[in-house]
Amino acid sequence: MPPSFRSSRRNVLGVICSITAITSLPPAMAESYRPGKTNLPRIGIIGSGQVGGTLGRLWAQAGYQVMFSSREPELLQDVVANAGANARAGDVAQAIAFGDVILLAVPYGAEPSIAEKYSKVLAGKILIDADNAYPYRDGAVAEKARSFGVAKYSAQLFPGTLFVRAFNSVNASSLTDGGGGDTEVLYSFTNDKAGEVAAQLIKATGCVPVRGHDL
Ligand SMILES: NC(=O)c1ccc[n+]([C@@H]2O[C@H](COP(=O)([O-])OP(=O)(O)OC[C@H]3O[C@@H](n4cnc5c(N)ncnc54)[C@H](OP(=O)(O)O)[C@@H]3O)[C@@H](O)[C@H]2O)c1
Structure with missing residues (x-):
């Protein structure tokens, strides 16, 4: 099969999977989809570097508004x-x-200030956190998060969000060409519906969602 066809077929599959995911979203969130424009969740990206830039591009190419x-x-x-x-x-x-779904892809040390400034407006949205906590880069907050459990620490920084941790276990360069179909992406979540949407967004990048421990 020519690569261009494989790629467009994967994009179409991602879109179909995501439409299915929408049917099971919380009612308040489902109402925010815009019939006639796109029936997919819209995605806002905080931190458009290696991870945010790559994922946003893959989702935009799969048909999501980013x-x-x-x-x-x-x-x-x-x-x-x-x-x-x-x-x-x-x-x-x-x-x-x-965004109906927000991707957070920043150095972990920035999470507390982002939470302080934006957690009220983030409440009610699906927040996908790709960040890793490295004490050498992120300082004391990374030590604290690691001793508490990084995903749980971040989830409590953003109360009221439908919190998901995903993509932190894969290198951005592995995602560049849509994952090649067999890159496994771990994801953990606090809310089942958010978990479903995250799994569809992982599939839309060409990767395989693998459920991690419960949060
Ligand atoms: N690179 C990887 O392969 C990889 C893989 C898995 C997980 N991660 C994790 O994912 C996160 C992002 O990594 P990355 O490699 O994408 O980093 P990056 O290329 O350096 O991009 C990080 C982005 O964060 C933004 N940022 C920094 N401080 C901010 C703040 N206070 N408020 C808002 N935005 C801020 C910057 O945007 P502006 O300066 O433009 O505002 C920057 O573009 C990190 O926690 C990293 O450990 C990385």
Whole structure:
């Protein structure tokens, strides 16, 4: 099968899987889908570097509407251009307002300040956290999170979100070409519906979702 056909077939499959996921979302969230435009959850990205930039591009190419964000959104022109017609850029607040699902892909040390500033507007949304906590890079908060359990620590930083931890176990470069079909992505969640959506978003990147421990 030619690679271009394989790739478009995978994208179509991802879209179909995601439409199925929407039917089982909480009613308040399901109402926010925009019939006529797209029936898929919209995705806001906080941190459009290696992980956020790659995942956002793969989701945009799979048919999801994506908003990348940065503290300097004017620097995201290339990221948006690479992701294609379903992508746009904004600041962090705009990406949160845009997304039904928010991807958090920042150095772990930034999580407490992001939580302090945005946790109220994040409440009720699916928050997918890809961050890893490294004491050498992220300081004391990483030590604290590791001793508590990183996913549980992050989940309590963002109360009221439908919290998922995913993609932290794979290198961004393994995702570059859609995972090649056999890259396993661990995911853990606090809410079953959010877990279903996360699994569909993992499949949409061409990877295989593997459920981790309960949060
Ligand atoms: N790279 C990998 O292969 C990989 C794999 C798995 C997990 N991870 C984890 O995923 C996270 C992101 O990694 P990455 O490699 O994508 O990092 P990266 O390329 O350095 O991108 C991180 C982004 O975070 C944003 N950021 C930093 N501080 C912020 C703040 N206070 N508020 C809002 N945005 C902020 C920066 O955006 P602006 O400066 O534009 O605002 C930057 O583009 C890390 O926790 C990392 O450990 C990485």
